[in-house]
Amino acid sequence: MSAKLSAAAAALQALSNPTRLAILAAIADRNQRQVPVVLGELGFDLRVVAKEVGRLTEAGLLAKVRGQLIADLAPLGELAEAVVEATALARAIPPSSPLRRYLVHGRIEALPKRPADLDAFAAVLCTLLPNGRKLTEAEVNDCLAQAGDDVAGLRRLLVDLHFVRRNGSAEYEVIEHPIEV
The missing domain is CATH 1.10.10.10 (Winged helix-like DNA-binding domain superfamily/Winged helix DNA-binding domain)
Incomplete structure (x- = not known):
């Protein structure tokens, strides 16, 4: 590569x-x-x-x-394809995965509508976040910025689907989930 x-x-x-x-x-x-x-x-x-x-x-x-x-x-x-394949999401999602259809130039432009795809995408997004420690909102945003421009929407998705736990002081922590891409 x-x-x-x-x-x-x-x-x-x-x-x-x-x-x-x-x-x-x-x-x-x-x-x-x-x-x-x-x-x-x-x-x-x-x-x-x-x-x-x-x-x-x-x-x-x-x-x-x-x-x-x-x-x-x-x-x-x-x-250009080599550069795209070096993006965080392209590295996390195998080329044969149906989730690839949601990527444009290695980044997500719009979230999937199907709940199963949304869950799978959230699991992939979690791989961009470090496990085992609490993160600030800014740290989560920095990690998710690799995936797309709407970091707030991606962050909400992870919290709403219970992939990430948020406490009242804006600290975040990844909840362990098996990944099926």
Whole structure:
């Protein structure tokens, strides 16, 4: 997984430069129109183009095929998937689990409606919280922020379904539950 994340970081770093991004876009456009790529015709200083093409090639976004530069944008989707799989919920929910349908980019956008799915999701959310100690509301919020934006809603869900116990002083404690994802 860390090799994929390193590749994702390299590709994102390569794309963070506006000139590099523009060069990649120009090459991809020419590839799509099936027009040969001539570096001097990309609209940039030739020395800059040569240097940036090298960086894009190192990042795996350009390749030379039969003497022609080809933009390979497919790795971007694979890299995005690697980043998603590194999120806390994606690590906690197996790829084959039906709960995956509630994730968008590795985070929950809306809670399941079916009670069984809601219980299973709450059990997964509990895995984001440390066991065996009392937590403040801020600590619970920090942990649940890995899962989605509505931390208050997620926190209420865990309390309402009795996965987490809350006392009057806003201390929280995970109640042990078997996890079936």
